[in-house]
Ligand SMILES: [Zn+2]
């Protein structure tokens with residue numbers, strides 16, 4: 001099969017012919033139809049994070065396709081089922097996190113396209129217990145970005161604890177933020193979109209944002225949100241600048257919660273006095289569990305949420321990575337294996 005392989009951390013990917021993986025007991029083989037390209041894939045290939053992947057490996061954690069082989073003992077999925085292989089490839093199933101629906105925190109988890117081969121390949125080996133199932137009518141290219149970008153924003157919104165009818169600030173209207181606006185509306189929230197470019201704010205308006213705030217001047221943005229709304233009940237930070245994190249604390253009303261899903265390097269200043277006296281919550285959020293993933297896919301299946309995706313070819317992965325690094329990509333690039 002054809003695959004994009006990371007030969008060494010920091011080197012360009014190589015398009016190689018590699019053997020199709022063979023199913024082992026308890027696994028399934030998926031023929032890939034599409035796979036989204038996430039910033040995390042770039043970090044994986046560059047070895048940017050403290051826990052490094054072992055080379056060579058195949059990135060990609062938004063792979064979707066059909067099941068073409070079942071390992072022994074697999075009796076609850078069918079050949080031909082349309083599925084996706086998310087970041088959370090598998091987990092131990094026994095620790096206190098796995099027992100309580102927090103398999104995303106399992107210390108023994110495997111991560112697709114990082115600790116185990118992923119979706120930049122014509123076939124993917126997967127643990128059927130951790131697959132997402134694609135709703136009827138949701139095509140592969142539209143489904144792929146939901147596997148990471150979709151579930152990450154959807155779970156982050158849940159973690160903001162904003163209830164229907166309350167205000168949620170979505171900070172950053174890029175690949176994650178444009179999905180977050182749609183999920184938040186579908187969840188009944190009032191959306192205040194915050195971004196530095198008016199073009200992105202226009203997009204947020206089109207997607208249903210109730211209010212938009214330009215944050216080129218962060219103190220003016222804070223003032224506007226406090227004056228008009230008395231602060232937001234919660235916020236989701238998808239932006240990847242530390243400045244955005246610091247600003248978001250100022251957007252919250254008392255008892256507000258901010259959920260963080262963006263990963264800029266470094267730290268941001270936290271005004272301890274505000275956090276304590278206003279009883280603020282600052283909370284990290286990492287992808288979502290299997291139920292979150294299924295809900296995120298179902299919203300997309302009902303056409304309440306759609307990712308702005310453009311298709312490209314596996315062969316162009318290095319160009320896609322450099323565009324991603326240069327911030328030239330709006331929305332999601334999805335590798336379309338139908339046009340390999
Ligand atoms: Zn991702």
Ligand SMILES: [Zn+2]
Pocket residue numbers: 091092093094095096097098103106107108
């Ligand atoms: Zn576990």
